[in-house]
Amino acid sequence: MAMDLVDALASLVRVTETGSFSAVARERDVSKAAVARQISYLEQHFGVRLLHRTTRKLSLTDDGQMLLGLAKPVLQGIETIEAALGQQSASPVGLVRVGLMVAASHFIAPRLPDLLATHPGLKVELVVSDRFGDMIEDRLDLAMRVGEITDTSVIARRVGIAARVAVAAPSYIARHGQPANPQELGRHTCIVHDVGPDSDTWTFAGPHGVQDVRVSGAILANDTVAVHLAARTGYGIAFLPLVQVVDDLRKGELVRVLSDHPAPGVPFSLVYSSRRHLAPRTRLVMDFVIEQVRQMRTTLSASSEEVII
Secondary structure, three states: OOOOHHHHHHHHHHHHHHOOHHHHHHHHOOOHHHHHHHHHHHHHHHOOOOEEEOOOOEEEOHHHHHHHHHHHHHHHHHHHHHHHHHHHHHOOOEEEEEEEOHHHHHHHHHHHHHHHHHOOOEEEEEEEOOOOOOOOOOOOOEEEEEOOOOOOOEEEEEEEEEOEEEEEOHHHHHHHOOOOOHHHHHHOOEEEEOOOOOOOEEEEEEOOEEEEEEOOOOEEEOOHHHHHHHHHOOOOEEEEEHHHHHHHHHHOOOEEEOOOOOOOOEEEEEEEEOOOOOOHHHHHHHHHHHHHHHHHHHHHOOOOOEOOO
């Protein structure tokens, strides 16, 4: 097996500084012969003689002197790199790229300043999209995903169950009242998130099982942000991820309707690549997100599994 070139160069520097193979062997807790083999490896690798050896002392040849002068700045550069990366691996500093769905970004973005205020060396880049891509190609350190995780190239940490809720502005409720059950949505104005066929069919669970209800309204949008904004104006009832509207519910800017008929949920996880070391900065962001979800669950008095997205 090829000997480590960098380690051999470091041994050469120390041999010339101490003037002794034995001293370097003691420093490195290896045999004198092992240090000698490293110097021989360098001579074979570069095809030159590096040392004059006598019974009394060691001295560098001209080629050895040239290699020593070139090796020192290389070794110093490696030490600088190791120090910088070691600092990042030991503390939560540097950039974390996080993949989020649009709805989740509404929940995470307003909360990030609190995290960054206590970790000034940390940077977080939110990569927002409802289309799931490849984490490596997208250079993501961490990502939110819904559904069962079947990709063996990632490690998933289950957080809970993603929930959707029917919501309306208080002004709409004041004018039209609340539906008592999902079937009554047919008499209400609804705002449809258009994602393809059957977008106007909303699914709820209740005492009698799962119910599919067809809704209608004059506003449709292929973006949850537009649906959200239209609901806040008081136009009608929207069916949105809880994570997107939780702050509006807390502030009373939106009201949850049909709370006795929750929508069926899907698993929600945080994932990261199994081909990467999980840096402290990435773990910090992951733990932060999980804690925000826990706090939301506590505030809403939800069950241990009913969570967001």
